[in-house]
Amino acid sequence: MTKGSINVSVENIFPLIKKFLYSDHEIFLRELISNATDATLKLKHLTNIGEAKVEYGNPKIEVKIDKDAGTLHIIDQGIGMTAEEVEKYINQVAFSGAEEFLNQYKDSAKDSGIIGHFGLGFYSAFMVADQVEIITKSFKDEPAVKWSCDGSPEFTLEETKKAERGTEIILHIAEDSKEFLDEHKIRELLLKYNKFMPIPIQFGMKTETLPLPEDAAEDAKPETIEVENIINNPTPAWTKAPSELTDEDYLNFYRELYPMQFEEPLFWIHLNVDYPFNLSGILFFPRIGNNVNIEKDKIQLYQNQVFVTDEVKGIVPDFLMLLRGVIDSPDIPLNVSRSYLQADGAVKKISQYITKKVADKMASLAKNEREEFEKKWNDIKVVLEYGVVSEEKFAEKSEKFMLFPTVDGKYFTWEELNEKIKDHQTNKDGKLVVLYASHQDQQDAYIQAAQEKGYEVLLLDSPIASHFIQKLEQEKENVTFARVDADHVQNLIKKDEPILSKLSDEQKESLKTSIENSINKQTYTVQLEDLSLSDAPFVITQPEFMRRMKEMQQMGGGGMFGMGNFPEM
Numbered sequence: 342m343t344k345g346s347i348n349v350s351v352e353n354i355f356p357l358i359k360k361f362l363y364s365d366h367e368i369f370l371r372e373l374i375s376n377a378t379d380a381t382l383k384l385k386h387l388t389n390i391g392e393a394k395v396e397y398g399n400p401k402i403e404v405k406i407d408k409d410a411g412t413l414h415i416i417d418q419g420i421g422m423t424a425e426e427v428e429k430y431i432n433q434v435a436f437s438g439a440e441e442f443l444n445q446y447k448d449s450a451k452d453s454g455i456i457g458h459f460g461l462g463f464y465s466a467f468m469v470a471d472q473v474e475i476i477t478k479s480f481k482d483e484p485a486v487k488w489s490c491d492g493s494p495e496f497t498l499e500e501t502k503k504a505e506r507g508t509e510i511i512l513h514i515a516e517d518s519k520e521f522l523d524e525h526k527i528r529e530l531l532l533k534y535n536k537f538m539p540i541p542i543q544f545g546m547k548t549e550t551l552p553l554p555e556d557a558a559e560d561a562k563p564e565t566i567e568v569e570n571i572i573n574n575p576t577p578a579w580t581k582a583p584s585e586l587t588d589e590d591y592l593n594f595y596r597e598l599y600p601m602q603f604e605e606p607l608f609w610i611h612l613n614v615d616y617p618f619n620l621s622g623i624l625f626f627p628r629i630g631n632n633v634n635i636e637k638d639k640i641q642l643y644q645n646q647v648f649v650t651d652e653v654k655g656i657v658p659d660f661l662m663l664l665r666g667v668i669d670s671p672d673i674p675l676n677v678s679r680s681y682l683q684a685d686g687a688v689k690k691i692s693q694y695i696t697k698k699v700a701d702k703m704a705s706l707a708k709n710e711r712e713e714f715e716k717k718w719n720d721i722k723v724v725l726e727y728g729v730v731s732e733e734k735f736a737e738k739s740e741k742f743m744l745f746p747t748v749d750g751k752y753f754t755w756e757e758l759n760e761k762i763k764d765h766q767t768n769k770d771g772k773l774v775v776l777y778a779s780h781q782d783q784q785d786a787y788i789q790a791a792q793e794k795g796y797e798v799l800l801l802d803s804p805i806a807s808h809f810i811q812k813l814e815q816e817k818e819n820v821t822f823a824r825v826d827a828d829h830v831q832n833l834i835k836k837d838e839p840i841l842s843k844l845s846d847e848q849k850e851s852l853k854t855s856i857e858n859s860i861n862k863q864t865y866t867v868q869l870e871d872l873s874l875s876d877a878p879f880v881i882t883q884p885e886f887m888r889r890m891k892e893m894q895q896m897g898g899g900g901m902f903g904m905g906n907f908p909e910m
């Protein structure tokens with residue numbers, strides 16, 4: 342037997358990194374700006390704890406395109422690197438300086454917001470560049486150095502002149518990646534990945550119009566000035582304490598997040614937890630109604646203010662996928678490409694936490710702002726019904742906030758409804774019968790008849806109402822739901838005063854037969870005898886179970902729990 346170790350040389354690994362490390366080439370910019378941000382945050386930390394005796398100032402990161410030279414530049418004012426550090430951090434592939442820093446400064450640096458951790462981000466530059474240069478000057482009193490590499494394992498490292506502290510990364514953009522020299526493309530990427538990163542990012546200049554002085558002449562032209570174009574908001578709302586924020590701040594943040602959304606959200610939930618995992622964020626409830634479009638303006642996932650993805654399935658429970666907003670958690674495990682979420686224990690805990698926060702918020706609204714909550718009910722009920730159907734933990738808490746609207750515009754909690762109907766809406770088995778309509782217009786005659794009898798009729802018209810009802814029947818003992826036009830209703834309705842038919846028995850029989858001949862007798866029943874719908878001469882009902890079976894069949898085999906099969910809305 343022979344034993345040995347597989348020899349992985351850089352020569353072999355480089356093309357692999359280039360090709361397969363990141364499926365999305367565009368993320369090189371996110372990685373380089375993350376490094377520039379880390380370098381700045383490290384300096385901030387070292388000046389804070391007195392280890393760096395330099396002025397921190399108001400550092401920014403600058404992104405520049407030089408079309409003529411075919412280069413893209415990322416310039417920071419962070420800690421920089423000495424020659425020795427370049428050797429250590431850059432020349433050693435997969436050695437993460439970020440991780441080393443966090444280990445070295447442990448507790449004091451744990452909230453510093455440092456992003457990197459795989460030690461591979463820098464090399465993503467070679468996905469779009471055929472040559473990369475680093476010109477860097479450390480905050481330590483040492484000469485500046487220039488590192489240069491064309492993507493082969495050979496590099497050069499030499500002293501150079503650079504007056505200011507910090508690092509400039511220069512990418513000589515490759516022939517097949519020229520799009521990254523396009524201003525629009527870069528702006529788009531910056532807005533996608535870096536819009537809320539913690540250090541100001543400048544991309545070019547912009548013109549600002551100064552307000553006219555009050556005593557300006559009528560034909561005075563407003564003065565314009567050139568100012569630095571800062572792409573990002575370094576302190577987005579979710580990074581602040583809820584107590585610091587007004588409603589207007591939340592609404593402004595919503596607009597910032599979804600500039601194309603003109604409708605305001607109904608309410609929001611500020612998430613903030615340190616233990617057992619770290620997570621912050623804001624979830625907004627948009628006006629959903631029955632017009633559900635999950636493809637648009639989805640919840641965005643960030644890590645330390647760096648955009649990661651808006652595919653949050655698995656982290657956010659399915660029923661909340663219709664919400665909007667931001668979740669920021671460094672604790673969500675991602676693979677190196679950060680685009681693949683693993684459904685592991687930590688993620689499950691996060692999902693449960695979010696579910697609980699939403700349930701708590703709903704309970705608080707239902708308790709403290711009942712009137713407002715009722716007004717918003719129709720816009721959010723789909724989400725909550727779906728939650729009750731699909732998340733046990735949510736269902737357990739739902740009695741506190743689920744509302745049951747009636748056809749005449751009242752809203753009951755389950756407890757209130759129960760109180761209201763328990764004495765006179767039971768069937769012969771002693772079960773409580775909850776009457777509901779699914780189409781206010783189509784079932785109007787039945788609704789009216791039931792109302793005349795003093796029954797409450799709920800309006801359960803959401804696209805998932807039948808699943809919701811089934812779930813409630815499973816949960817609640819001794820309760821059955823009956824649609825107003827179902828046969829149950831006839832059994833339930835015990836007339837005090839029978840309405841006498843003007844027809845003779847023979848006439849009734851022949852009328853009944855002729856109606857029966859025109860419908861499917863297997864599925865429907867004609868009733869003339871016990872005439873309980875006051876205005877209607879006869880009633881055609883369908884056994885509740887038959888109707889439900891058909892409904893389930895139409896919904897397609899009960900596969901609703903995958904969002905893909907979310908019933909048509």
Ligand code: ADP
Pocket residue numbers: 372376377379380417419420421422430431436437438439440456457458459460461462463464508
């Ligand atoms: P990671 O960010 O996971 O540590 P990277 O490959 O992105 O890995 O970067 C490797 C290391 O190179 C960083 O940890 C840091 O020490 C150093 N580095 C990269 N970019 C800069 C920069 N702009 N300024 C200072 N150091 C940098």
Ligand code: MG
Pocket residue numbers: 372375376439456457458460461462463
């Ligand atoms: Mg990095």
